[in-house]
Structure formats: structure tokens, C-alpha cells
Amino acid sequence: MRLTRLTASGVRNLAPLELRPGPALNLVLGPNGAGKTSLLEAIHLLAYGRSFRGRVRDGLIRTGNEVLEVFAEWEEPDGVHRKAGLRHSGQAWTGRLDGESVQHLGDLCAALAAVSFEPGSHTLVTGGAEARRRYLDWGLFHVERGDNPFQPVWRRYARALKQRNALLKQRAAHGQLEAWDAELAAAAEHLDLQRRAYVERLRPRFRAISRDLLPQLGEGNLHYRSGWRREQLSLADALLLARERDLATGFTSVGPHRADWRVEHDTRPAGEALSRGQAKLTALACLLAQAEDFADRRHHWPVFLLDDLASELDRPHQQRLLERLRESGAQVFVTGTESPPALAEAGWTPVMFHVERGDVSPTAGTPGAHGG
Ligand SMILES: Nc1ncnc2c1ncn2[C@@H]1O[C@H](COP(=O)(O)OP(=O)(O)OP(=O)(O)O)[C@@H](O)[C@H]1O
Ligand SMILES: [Mg+2]
Incomplete structure (x- = not known):
């Protein structure tokens, strides 16, 4: 499954955005507090009906905004094009899938499949x-x-x-x-x-x-x-x-x-605690196992969202993960303040986006700059 277009407004500090991600690796760079995690949260929200940093009403809607909206178009194998949108007012939500209203938020979340690995992911194992x-x-x-x-x-x-x-x-x-x-x-x-x-x-x-x-x-x-x-x-x-x-x-x-x-x-x-890094890797192994099973059943990979990859994993593990994902053919979004060192070793050329004070833009000179 590959996102081909993403629009969002009212998400944390992000200005209204429209993005045309690349089909494989997308690298989202910017300084601390720029809005990188928020961008991944927008995608995660559409796929789960909630953020990985808590519920919508816990500050996901941009201060001063009444609602947030996220809309995505994606491709599935056999050239199937799909689209979904979510609008949330903090209390009520409305959703549309392939042009029709949905009754249950679950219908929306069952359509778009994304797997997030982010700084809180170790709680899957330890929480x-x-x-x-x-x-x-x-x-x-x-x-x-x-x-x-x-x-x-x-x-x-x-x-x-x-x-x-x-x-x-x-x-x-x-x-x-x-x-x-x-x-x-x-x-x-x-x-x-x-x-x-x-x-x-x-x-x-x-x-x-x-x-x-x-x-x-x-x-x-x-x-x-x-x-x-x-x-x-x-x-x-x-x-x-x-x-x-x-x-x-x-x-x-x-x-x-x-x-x-x-x-x-x-x-x-039993009972001996894992180190934080071990817990992260264990959680990652669980997420990858799930994604593989998904791919086995559905014949494509879910979208992978890797927030702050370089600060989450040491270099050899970054490389192993990126190599795995590259071989899988998954569409991946990686965020960071700098390009992760393992990227070059994994031999993967990304489409790049830059985030600065809530503005997301394709980085000039990369394929991302031509798509949108
Ligand atoms: N509801 C909100 N309205 C407006 N701004 C918000 C809201 N919630 C969070 N923010 C701000 O959004 C900004 C971006 O946060 P985000 O976590 O996306 O940054 P980041 O680029 O991932 O930074 P880092 O590199 O530190 O992880 C922060 O300054 C944060 O305070
Ligand atoms: Mg962040």
C-alpha cells in the first residue's frame, strides 16, 4: 500500500499541507519542534483513529483550530486506487472512504494500514x-x-x-x-x-x-x-x-x-527487565512480524512510519531495519533532524521533505520536489 497524496489541516503545529510522497523511502528532516512527528501522527490518525501520542482530544488539534482534517489517497496492488478522509472536532468525527460516508471509524481504520515505530514504541513490550x-x-x-x-x-x-x-x-x-x-x-x-x-x-x-x-x-x-x-x-x-x-x-x-x-x-x-533499547527492538520485532503476516495475507506491505529513527536505534540496527524494509517493497517514512547514517549503507535513495515551523515542503533537487 502506497500513499500517493496526503493533505492535512489543524494537526498540532502544522500549516495546512499537501504532500505527494514517493513510492519507497520518504525522508522527513527538520529541526526539533518543526512538526516531523506531527506529520507522521496525521497518517497514523487515519490508520488508527487515534494518535500514537494519545487521543485526539489530548492536544492533537492545532491550538485555535476547531477541527482537524486528514485526507489520503493510496494505491493497492493491481492498480486499485483508494481514498479516505477523517474530520475530527475533538468530540465528534466524520469519515469518508472511497467517496462514501462511513458509519464506524473502524471501517476507515481497516482500510489504510500503517505501522508506526516511534520513541514510545517500547511500551508495547513494557507498558x-x-x-x-x-x-x-x-x-x-x-x-x-x-x-x-x-x-x-x-x-x-x-x-x-x-x-x-x-x-x-x-x-x-x-x-x-x-x-x-x-x-x-x-x-x-x-x-x-x-x-x-x-x-x-x-x-x-x-x-x-x-x-x-x-x-x-x-x-x-x-x-x-x-x-x-x-x-x-x-x-x-x-x-x-x-x-x-x-x-x-x-x-x-x-x-x-x-x-x-x-x-x-x-x-x-521471567521478570528480568529488558534494557530500553532491547525493549524497543523487541517491539520492533513484534511490529515486523505483524507486517510480514499482513503482507502474506494481503499481498502488500503496510506503510511504515519510523519516527526519529536515528535516535531510536543504533547504526547496525537502523541498517538491518532499512534493508529489510527495502527488500519488502514497503513505502516508508523516516523522520529525523539529520539523515540517518545507515541510509547510505542501506543503499536507499530517499524522496526528501523539509519541515520548518510547521511548513512541510519537498526538498529541492529530489524527486519529491517534482511530484507535487
Ligand atoms: N495542539 C497544538 N497546536 C499547536 N502546536 C502544537 C500542538 N501540539 C503540539 N504543538 C507543537 O508542535 C510542534 C511540533 O511538534 P513535533 O513533535 O511534531 O516536532 P518534531 O519536529 O517531531 O520535533 P522533535 O525533533 O523534537 O521530535 C511543537 O513545537 C509542539 O509544541
Ligand atoms: Mg519528533
């Missing part, structure tokens, strides 16, 4: 479970379509959970709860099976990439957890057991919304 669940669901949203689509399964579960939590808060009668427990358990079954199978599928890819990026940690592994003691009891039973407690707290304490997964390495005893 809270929510990001790890989002990671699984992102993959499933994109690869499980056709006969076994993930989106309706996810939506059915989310709806049932919302209903049950609402009833818990009203301290509803047990009879009322029973109907939603059954619905929740049924929806959970599918959701859990799909997530579990997905982790199984990612495991060998993760291992191979981890061997390449982090050989010193030994063999890597991914472990999945359902969100209740699945080996011992059905979710219906777990919900029944938890009912009194859930009524007291007004919140469902067991189920796929509490699922998680973790990474383990042979040489590292």
Missing part, C-alpha cells in the same frame, strides 16, 4: 496490556476479512460488554444479567479463538526476526492469555463466579477485554 490488545486487534482487523471477518466479532463483544457493564452499574437483577452473560460468553469465544490463533501464527515470524535483531537474548517466544482462566473454566462460568464482585465494582472483571500477551526470551529469566 500496559491495552496497547498489546490493540496490537492483536489491529492485525486481525486487517487480515481476517472474507469468510472469517474479525470486525463483527469484535463489535459484538464490545456491545455485549458495554451492556453488561451498564447493567452492573444499575445493580440489575441476576435474571437480567444472565442474558448478557450468555451473549458475552458467546462473542468472547470467537474473539478469543481468533486472537489465540493469530498469536500462534505470529510466533515463528517473531522468532526469526528476533533472532536477527536480538540474537544475544536467545530464542524468543510469544505467550497469549485469554483474560480469564480458560484452561479451568468457560467464560460463562467465570462471569457467574465474578458476578457479585462485578456488581460491587460496576465493571466486568473477566473476559477478552482483559486479555494480554507477553514476550519471553530463553536467556532472560
